[in-house]
Amino acid sequence: MQTAAPPTSSSRAPAGPHRRPRHLARALALAVAVTTGAAVVPPAAAAPPRAPGPAAPGLGTNVVVFDPSMPVEQIQQKxxxxxxxxxxxxxxxxxxALLFKPGVYGTDENPLQMQVGYYTEVAGLGASPSDVTINGKVxxxxxxxxxxxxxxxxxxxNFWRTLSNLTIDVNGAGQDDCRGTANFWAVSQAVSMRRVNVTGGTLSLMDYCTAGPQYASGGYIADSKTGDVVNGSQQQWYTRGSTIGxxxxxxxxxxxxxxxGAPAETGFPTPPYTTLATTPVSREKPYLFLGRDGKYNVRVPSAQRNSSGVSWDEGPTAGRTLPLSDFFVASPSSSVQEINRELARGRNLLLTPGVYDVARSIAVKRAGTVVLGLGHATLTAVGGAVPMTVADVPGVIVAGVSFDAGTVESPALLRVGDRHGRQNPGKSDPANPTTLSDVYFRVGGPHVGKAEVSLEINSDDVLVDHTWVWRADHGVEGFANDDERWAVSTGRNGVVVNGDRVTATGLFVEHFQEYNVIWNGxxxxxxxxQNELPYDPPNQAAWQHDGVLGWAAYKVxxxxxxxxxxxxxxxVFTSNDPSIHATRGFEVPVTPGVRLHHVLTVNLSAGTIDHVVNDTGAPVDNSNTGTPSYVVDYPVPAGT
Incomplete structure (x- = not known):
C-alpha cells in the first residue's frame, strides 16, 4: 500500500479531471453478482448480547440495533x-440501517473501527449526538x-451512505501510521453526514493512504461539529449549519x-470558497431516537431562517416529537394500497430498508406528514408510475428516500404539488416549508430507466436540503455502447421548479439530456x-436546440x-464525441433581480463549454482540462 503524509492547511490537491472512469461498468457487474446476499447473524459470544427490546417492532432484519452491553468483538464482526x-x-x-442505542462503543485499547459500504445508514439512537459515542472510527x-x-x-x-446523530472519538489504535492520522470519509454524491460530533482527531474527506489518483467528488455535511477538516482532492463540497476547527x-x-469557523471567501477563486454567514432557510432532517422509557420516537425539527451553527449544542433541537406508533412501518412487501390507506388515516410513514416496486403513486395528502426512510429505502417506478406525489399542503417532510426510474417512462419520480396551474394562497407556509432531505433520484444504473422529469416541484415554499438527481453515466444494464444508453435510458430534465420561494441547499444534478435544472418560479x-452535463450525446446534431449548442445545466x-x-x-465530458460544444453552463435572464455569485465551468477531458453564464466567461476545452473558468458575479458589476 502506498502511503502519503496528509495534506496540510496550505496544500492544494491536484485539480485534474475527476470524471468517473468508463471501465467501471464491467467491474461492477462482477461485484454486484457476489454482494447481494442476505444478512448473516454472527454467532453468540461468550457474553450473550441484550436483544433489541419490544419497542422496535417490524423494522425488519436489515435494521440492526446495537446495545453498548454487546461485546465490541461481536459488534465489530457484524x-x-x-x-x-x-x-x-x-x-x-x-x-x-445500523443503529446504536445510547452508550459508548469501543475502548481505548479495543476501539470499534467501522467501514461503511453502499446503501448503508449508520446512526445513533440518542436524543443528542453526545448520547452515542463511537470510540474508534466510522x-x-x-x-x-x-x-x-x-x-x-x-x-x-462512493455513493449512497448516511452517517448521523453520534459522536466519533477518533481512535486509530492498531491501524498503520497513515490510517491512524484521521477518520477518513472519502465519499462522493448521495452521502450525508448530519448531527455528527468528531472529537479527538482530524476528519479527512480524502483517502490519501491508497495509491493514486485518490480523486473524490462529494459531498455534504450539516448540523455537525468537527476539528480540523482535510478537504484534499474533493472537487466540490457543501457544508451547512455546522462548527469546524x-x-x-x-x-x-x-x-x-x-x-x-468557515474560511472567508476573500480572494475567490484562490481558494475557491463561497461563504454565507447564515443559511437562508433550513430544517434539519428527522431522526429516530429512544426515549427514556425505551420506546422509539421520531424527532421532527422545526424550520429556521438565517441560521448558523449546530442545532443541538444548547439543548434539544427545536421541533416536535412523534412516537413510532404514529407511523405506519412499511416493508417492501407492503402494498401501495395499504400505505395509502394508513396515510389517509392520518398516520406518518416509515420505510424500512429495501427496494419497493411501486406501480401506483404513494399519495401524501395531509399537511405535516412525515415520510422517513431508513437505510436508503428505494422506491422503483413500475409501469410508468409516479412513485410518490405530495399534495399542495404545508409542512410535509420526505427524508432518506431514494427514487429509481423503471423501464417504462414515468412523467416524474417525485411530484410536489399539483402540476396544473399555480398555487392558491394558504396552501403553503413559509414558516413551515415542505422539505425534502437526503432525497435521491436515479435514472438507469441497475436497470434501464426512463423518466421525463425526476423531481417536479409545483408547490410554493418548498425546501430541498440535499439531493442527488442522477441520470446514470454507468451501470450494469448491459448496453453495448453509450449511443445505446442515450437512446434507451432517457431523462429529459432532472429538476423542474414551478413553485415560488423554493430554496435548495445542496443541489446535485447530473447527466440529463436537456436542461438539468429548469427554474420557472x-x-x-x-x-x-453541482452538475456534470451528459457524457453520452452521440453527436452535436443530437444535442442542440433553437440554434444553441447543447443545453445549459441550470436554466432560469x-x-x-x-x-x-x-x-x-x-x-463537461462528452466522451462519445469530444468535438461537441455547449454554448453555456448557466442560462438566466438579464435582469437586476437574478443574480449568480461564484459560478464556474470545467472541462473533464472531452468537449467544450463556450461560456460560463449566458455569453460571459471564458471557454473550457481540451486546452485547459481541469482548470475552471469562473465568473465571480453575474450580472458583472459595472467597472469590472
Whole structure:
C-alpha cells in the first residue's frame, strides 16, 4: 500500500479531471453478482448480547440495533459482515440501517473501527449526538479498481451512505501510521453526514493512504461539529449549519453557509470558497431516537431562517416529537394500497430498508406528514408510475428516500404539488416549508430507466436540503455502447421548479439530456449546485436546440424576475464525441433581480463549454482540462 503524509492547511490537491472512469461498468457487474446476499447473524459470544427490546417492532432484519452491553468483538464482526457485503454493491439491492442505542462503543485499547459500504445508514439512537459515542472510527476509503485492489484508487463512485446523530472519538489504535492520522470519509454524491460530533482527531474527506489518483467528488455535511477538516482532492463540497476547527484547501467549488469557523471567501477563486454567514432557510432532517422509557420516537425539527451553527449544542433541537406508533412501518412487501390507506388515516410513514416496486403513486395528502426512510429505502417506478406525489399542503417532510426510474417512462419520480396551474394562497407556509432531505433520484444504473422529469416541484415554499438527481453515466444494464444508453435510458430534465420561494441547499444534478435544472418560479434560491452535463450525446446534431449548442445545466426561465444562486459548477465530458460544444453552463435572464455569485465551468477531458453564464466567461476545452473558468458575479458589476 502506498502511503502519503496528509495534506496540510496550505496544500492544494491536484485539480485534474475527476470524471468517473468508463471501465467501471464491467467491474461492477462482477461485484454486484457476489454482494447481494442476505444478512448473516454472527454467532453468540461468550457474553450473550441484550436483544433489541419490544419497542422496535417490524423494522425488519436489515435494521440492526446495537446495545453498548454487546461485546465490541461481536459488534465489530457484524459491521464487518455488512461492509463486506456492501463495499462493492454499487448496483445491488440490499439496504441496511445500523443503529446504536445510547452508550459508548469501543475502548481505548479495543476501539470499534467501522467501514461503511453502499446503501448503508449508520446512526445513533440518542436524543443528542453526545448520547452515542463511537470510540474508534466510522470510515469510507477509496475503492482500488485495478491490480487486485492495489491501484487506481479513488472515491468518485462512493455513493449512497448516511452517517448521523453520534459522536466519533477518533481512535486509530492498531491501524498503520497513515490510517491512524484521521477518520477518513472519502465519499462522493448521495452521502450525508448530519448531527455528527468528531472529537479527538482530524476528519479527512480524502483517502490519501491508497495509491493514486485518490480523486473524490462529494459531498455534504450539516448540523455537525468537527476539528480540523482535510478537504484534499474533493472537487466540490457543501457544508451547512455546522462548527469546524479548520478547513484545509479547495479544488473547484467549496461552499459554506451558516458554518462557524468557515474560511472567508476573500480572494475567490484562490481558494475557491463561497461563504454565507447564515443559511437562508433550513430544517434539519428527522431522526429516530429512544426515549427514556425505551420506546422509539421520531424527532421532527422545526424550520429556521438565517441560521448558523449546530442545532443541538444548547439543548434539544427545536421541533416536535412523534412516537413510532404514529407511523405506519412499511416493508417492501407492503402494498401501495395499504400505505395509502394508513396515510389517509392520518398516520406518518416509515420505510424500512429495501427496494419497493411501486406501480401506483404513494399519495401524501395531509399537511405535516412525515415520510422517513431508513437505510436508503428505494422506491422503483413500475409501469410508468409516479412513485410518490405530495399534495399542495404545508409542512410535509420526505427524508432518506431514494427514487429509481423503471423501464417504462414515468412523467416524474417525485411530484410536489399539483402540476396544473399555480398555487392558491394558504396552501403553503413559509414558516413551515415542505422539505425534502437526503432525497435521491436515479435514472438507469441497475436497470434501464426512463423518466421525463425526476423531481417536479409545483408547490410554493418548498425546501430541498440535499439531493442527488442522477441520470446514470454507468451501470450494469448491459448496453453495448453509450449511443445505446442515450437512446434507451432517457431523462429529459432532472429538476423542474414551478413553485415560488423554493430554496435548495445542496443541489446535485447530473447527466440529463436537456436542461438539468429548469427554474420557472419566482424568488428561488440555490446554495451550492453541482452538475456534470451528459457524457453520452452521440453527436452535436443530437444535442442542440433553437440554434444553441447543447443545453445549459441550470436554466432560469426568461420571465423570472428574482432568483439567487451561490456557488455553482457545471462540468463537461462528452466522451462519445469530444468535438461537441455547449454554448453555456448557466442560462438566466438579464435582469437586476437574478443574480449568480461564484459560478464556474470545467472541462473533464472531452468537449467544450463556450461560456460560463449566458455569453460571459471564458471557454473550457481540451486546452485547459481541469482548470475552471469562473465568473465571480453575474450580472458583472459595472467597472469590472
Amino acid at each position: 459491521v464487518d459482515e455488512v461492509n463486506a457485503q456492501q463495499i462493492d454493491a454499487e448496483m445491488g439491492t440490499q439496504r441496511y 470510515e469510507v476509503y477509496n475503492r482500488c479498481l485495478e491490480g487486485g485492489g492495489t491501484s487506481n484508487c479513488l472515491a468518485l463512485v 479548520s478547513w484545509s484547501n479547495g479544488v473547484w467549488n467549496q461552499v459554506f453557509s451558516g458554518v462557524e 419566482e424568488d428561488g434560491t440555490t446554495v451550492f449546485f 426561465a426568461d420571465d423570472v424576475q428574482r432568483h439567487r444562486l451561490y456557488g455553482g459548477g457545471s462540468y
